[in-house]
Amino acid sequence: MFMEEKQNSQTSLDFNQNIFKPSSREEIIEIVKNCYKKNIPLEINGLKSKNKIGRNFQSEKTLDLSDYKGIIDYKPEELYIKVKAGTPLKEIIEQLDKNNQQLAFEPNDFGYLFSGESNSGSIGGVVSCNFAGSRRFKVGSVRDHILGFQGINGKGETIKSGGTVVKNVTGYDLSKLISGSFGTLTVLTELSIKVLPKPETSKTLVIKNPHLKKALDFIGKALSSSTDPSGGVFYPDYFGKNFVLNDLTHDGGLTAIRIEGPINSVDQRLNRLSKELSLLDQELSILDSEQSNIFWSRTKNLEVFKSLKSNLLRIVLPISETLQVIQKLKSFEIKYFIDWGGSLIWASFDQLNTKILGEIKDIVKKHQGYITLIKVEEDLKASADIFTIDPIKYKISEKIKRSFDPKRIFNPGKMYTGI
């Protein structure tokens, strides 16, 4: 039957293959239309840096978008870049570097975690997962930087929302909806993303301190001051050795606060911060731009969990709850670090089973947070909920899913059963 379609179409796709690797939008449309017609589920992939995140699901065919790549339009003075969804993040960053610009949301590189080496993935994957790095509390998440998109819905129709201008309230903001939807709503084809100038300089104040309570206190005060930090992390003793740098010889627990901007201003703010935090009796290091960038790059890349054998959970909480949650989780022998100025916990668990997971979820829920299972052993993955959802939101999500993908052909079950 596919052959008939092939004869009628303008492209030369072979529908007997299991992996489609389209390089044009016309091909993507043809694939989706055929799958829609035949009820064939599709797994959508970019560069597979994050495809292990999410539930396992059955798919007959794979749509590999790694050949659908390229920068369509980059206007540094307009602060946007328009790219095809399969474009490697690396390529985008290289292009932005030339104009001293950046993606301010610092997307995580999950390559170290899953394969031991860098794989920052494709931009489509970054948007589909909506995981932002350390600057989150200051500049927003990935979704806050998506100006517009074009995608193919589950019927094979091309749809778009937003545009390339920052101010746009024309119709529903579907760019938000597709961010973090794990490829379950549309096949993304084009993305217009807000870019920002790189700060003139970036310096990091590192306080040698092994205590979480004190760390959260330092970071909390810093974030509530007018020194305007753009990063606040805490690494316990066991991770300190991962951050030995020229100006950071201490290998124990540390609290790091990043300040960015014009050089005079950064120095002024660092001085003020030291005073406001009463750090005179503390052991301190100030990392200059280069070392600061290395430090935050290692954080964004989750390098302390490089080639992790055990399980990794991502726990997001109101800052006020983090200390209590960590205290409760300590009985599970976790290793963790804190990002996002105190509201994001990356925690590895040697032992994790359905029962323990249930207990952890209850703790986090009680403290108004949520958990995403980033890396779990296969048997647990098959039985556990990777994402958590309540019945009301499930019902709404199901309706939204059907409004984009009525036959549930895109990554069916990747987020939730039935969606």
Place this chain on the structure above:
Amino acid sequence: MSSLQMPKVDDVVLSKKDKIASDLSVIINSKNVLSNPDELRPFETDGLTAYRQMPLLVVMPETVEEVSQILKYCNENKIKVVPRGAGTGLSGGSMPLKDCVLMAMGKFNKIIEIDYENRCVVTQPCVTNLAITHAVQDKGFYYAPDPSSQIACSIGGNVAENSGGVHSLKYGATTNNLLGIEVVLMDGTITKFGGKAMDAEGYDFLGLMTGSEGLLGVITEVTVKILKSPEVVKAALVGFPSIEDAGNCVAEIIAEGCIPAGMEIMDKALTKATNDYSKAGYPTDAEAMMIVEFDGTEHEVEAYIDKAKQIAEKNNSTSLKISKSNKERLKFWAGRKAAFPACGVLAPDYMCMDGSIPRGKLAEVLNEISKLSKKYNLAVANAFHAGDGNLHPLIMFDANDKESLRKCEEFGADILKYCVKVGGALTGEHGVGIEKRELMCEAFNDKDIQQQLTIKVALDPNSLLNPGKVYPILRKCAEEGRVHVHGGKTKFPDIPRF
């Protein structure tokens, strides 16, 4: 303007007015159900006063449970519902329908919690935008989005419209400053999206609801993030010999890596009008005037102001004044914020447009507006949130002259179409509402609009919540609406606009 087509009136609903009022009086306190014409009159329009329509009834719920029960009742009885916050919107988003129950949220007017540790405020939706800042400013915090109507507009309305403001260039619009909402759907379902923990898992319903103009749910609680007030704020007032020079200066400041807190341009006509009106000390001989504001630490602000000064000089600036005190800085803004009343002096009526364009197209679009002004023989004054390409041309006309009104509407539509043509958007911050509804097909094709309508139907299958707004009814690009002001009399003449 009375020719605006709205969804078909349900005569059965009209005929049951008394029964509906009495049913609703069982759900909520009967004193909160209004049905007399005198009581309904204040709700017949919002900030887009050119359109007026009395609702069937007005309800003023006091709790989320009441909101839920009213919506459930209306859903089951196929009665249209129009939600309303402070009623200051500029695109007719809360204009009533003849057969609707208007849900006025005015009684949701309390701040629920101020949480400094998590740097957020949890509030009921009809608390005003500015009241949030007032509630936290003694501790040195503020809420960043600042639509000019912030003294009166409600935070729930800000969420519905995704309101921006002068400072959205650096701090983003409502959507970027929102942590969570509680919403009631048309079937009465109460749910929360987001909360004090950032980036809730699953589909981003918080993002979908923000800017959905009251079509998807009624907001009953809002959690916003608050920021520490910057230490130093300074502004520069710069005159240019041409609009091109001003436009180039804006583009270059952005390209140089300075992101000002706000960057505004006014053309000569508006500079003169606002200066006459508010004595702001503007360079009235300049063809274009720019206000650029930076905030941060002292050194940071100095560094950026210096850079902006150099760039302005390079782009032929004819005058440059830097604020020496907060008082002087506020004086710079006073004229800009009085643009509406200042225009009221120039002509009997004016319409305010709200288009968004790439920054680099400022000069081109202004030239086009100038050409159109000659073509239609109507004067125009221009104000821009230049930093983020959001323009507000004010078209002067006389509403008593039908031909003048028709020309004004065509002129306005031509401007918005041109905005879309150069890669911009129909509306930057005022919303589509009823005003730009029929122009949606300039920006979207049928498939795009159909996808959005499918979402609407998924959450409100009977299309009862705020129908007739945002999406075209005629399915052709008509030329309707705009913010129409007669004799300087806006609905809220004392509120600064855009």
